[in-house]
Amino acid sequence: MISYNTKDWFTFIFHFHKSDTVRKLFTIMIAIGIYATAVCYVELHYFKVTKNDYIHNIPMMHGMLGFVISLLLVFRTNTAYDRWWEGRKLWGGLVNNSRNLAIKLSAILKDENDRKFFRKYIPMYADILHQHLKDEDTGKMLFEDVEIDQHKHKPNQLKRIMYHKINDLYDDKKISGEQLITLNDELVAFTDICGACERIKNTPIPYSYSAFIKKFIFFYTMTLPFGYSISLGYLVAPVVVFIFYVLASLELIAEEIEDPFGNDENDLPTKKISENIKKHIEELI
Numbered sequence: 052m053i054s055y056n057t058k059d060w061f062t063f064i065f066h067f068h069k070s071d072t073v074r075k076l077f078t079i080m081i082a083i084g085i086y087a088t089a090v091c092y093v094e095l096h097y098f099k100v101t102k103n104d105y106i107h108n109i110p111m112m113h114g115m116l117g118f119v120i121s122l123l124l125v126f127r128t129n130t131a132y133d134r135w136w137e138g139r140k141l142w143g144g145l146v147n148n149s150r151n152l153a154i155k156l157s158a159i160l161k162d163e164n165d166r167k168f169f170r171k172y173i174p175m176y177a178d179i180l181h182q183h184l185k186d187e188d189t190g191k192m193l194f195e196d197v198e199i200d201q202h203k204h205k206p207n208q209l210k211r212i213m214y215h216k217i218n219d220l221y222d223d224k225k226i227s228g229e230q231l232i233t234l235n236d237e238l239v240a241f242t243d244i245c246g247a248c249e250r251i252k253n254t255p256i257p258y259s260y261s262a263f264i265k266k267f268i269f270f271y272t273m274t275l276p277f278g279y280s281i282s283l284g285y286l287v288a289p290v291v292v293f294i295f296y297v298l299a300s301l302e303l304i305a306e307e308i309e310d311p312f313g314n315d316e317n318d319l320p321t322k323k324i325s326e327n328i329k330k331h332i333e334e335l336i
Contacts, residue, residue, distance in 0.1 A: 072300035079299075080292050083272060087288040090276035095284070113278050116271055123264055124301045127256075131305035134251050135319070138311035141251075142324050145180070145244050149173050149328045152237035153335040159230055160336075165220065170336045172213050174329035179205050180245055181321040184252055184312035206245045214238060252312055261306075268298045 073080075153173055160166050183206055217234055220226045226234070255261075272295040279287045304317075311319045 072303050075303060076296060076299055080296060083295050084288045084292045087276040087291040088285060091280040091285055091287050094280045113275060120267055120271060120298065124298065127264060127305045128301055130256065131309035135308040135311040138248065138251055138319055141244050141247050142319060142321060144240065145177055146324060146328055148237045148240040149177060150331055150335065152234065153332045155234060157336045159226055166336050168216060170333060172209065174325065174332045176206065176209050176241055177325035177328045179209055181325045184248055184321065185314065210241055248312065252310065256309055264302060268302060
């Protein structure tokens with residue numbers, strides 16, 4: 052995720068980051084500018100369209116459609132941001148649950164080997180979940196000395212190992228039944244958080260909805276030169292390009308943040324969060 056100063060206006064305006072939508076849309080913006088110029092040239096010099104012709108009523112249609120498309124894009128970006136923010140809250144919950152479990156175990160466990168076990172495995176869960184949500188295999192290196200099936204659900208298997216360890220501690224009378232119940236809340240929360248993250252990851256915006264917005268933006272932009280060439284002349288080209296930039300950028304931003312666990316610049320810093328969890332657990336246990 053990009054770190055920035057929210058009060059530094061001039062940096063936002065004049066600095067073009069590699070994730071900025073201008074870079075992604077530059078080629079198609081040039082193409083649309085050429086297209087709008089060509090339409091304007093044909094209307095002015097071949098069809099001899101004047102302000103008294105019927106075509107000057109087309110901007111009325113664009114005005115009505117512009118209101119509709121703005122509502123669609125607002126709903127689209129709000130939905131995408133809700134998914135991004137829910138992902139952040141889930142990882143914040145993972146941080147707190149890891150801390151709470153570590154604090155309780157630090158007070159309960161007396162044997163250094165038991166403390167060492169949880170010092171390793173609690174932050175490992177966050178790291179494995181980070182890799183799991185990105186669909187990467189790099190998490191395998193964490194299991195070189197752990198009996199785990201690489202072809203199965205890795206977070207679930209890691210959770211199973213911790214649960215078995217807790218049960219062994221209970222069988223060995225190192226923790227009481229009351230303490231077992233107390234530790235259960237944090238252990239259950241791990242799976243709840245993992246499942247909620249998978250729900251966000253595996254349930255994108257419905258295809259028909261996303262495709263409709265893209266088609267709407269395309270055809271809306273392609274018809275703009277026909278309605279405004281007479282009133283704006285060749286200025287219609289930069290105007291149409293700017294309108295397309297605004298509409299397409301909103302859709303691109305929504306696409307990027309609706310999956311907050313990917314590798315885009317504005318996705319959640321799950322790797323950094325997992326590293327912070329590891330640091331905190333080592334301090335607590």
